[in-house]
Amino acid sequence: GAGVSQSPRYKVAKRGQDVALRCDPISGHVSLFWYQQALGQGPEFLTYFQNEAQLDKSGLPSDRFFAERPEGSVSTLKIQRTQQEDSAVYLCASSRLGSSYNEQFFGPGTRLTVL
């Protein structure tokens, strides 16, 4: 596909369950970002990778959140022991190497609802 894809598009979890959210970036894009968008808010930065290296994870809200990109392509955001406050849309974005001012291309997001 031509764009960033994310799966699943919707996820309902019971409080305490673990979830894994997947992001497939645009082919060849080196940088990959995760954002969290709460209802009625703008996206907030969680973490980002350049190839397989996680360069910044300062936005992860707690140690229950973990992200990886082991081969420098697909990334997974894992949330352990989900809480109701984790309910949000999780957006993935990618950008290509070469210039630090390239725009980020966003996927459709995964809407997580924790009951």
Place this chain on the structure above:
Amino acid sequence: AQSVAQPEDQVNVAEGNPLTVKCTYSVSGNPYLFWYVQYPNRGLQFLLKYITGDNLVKGSYGFEAEFNKSQTSFHLKKPSALVSDSALYFCAVRASFGNEKLTFGTGTRLTIIP
């Protein structure tokens, strides 16, 4: 720290009239500024960016934005609004050096009235 303010939660404009969606920012050093649009159940779509050079930048779907360094603003504009422009608009900023992460505003819902 970097931040973005979008002072209007909602903007209503009659079809055919010009529109403006306001954005002000704060960042250390020179800013890179972006506008994105979000349609229901879809991700953010890139509209335009300011990196350097001409203060007036043109983007997709007839949108443009004016960078004003003294007022730290980057307002989005369009000369003639279409009903299809109705959506949620986000302004974002990042510093020109270091971390690539974007900081977004809270969004402005634009409604074009037929």
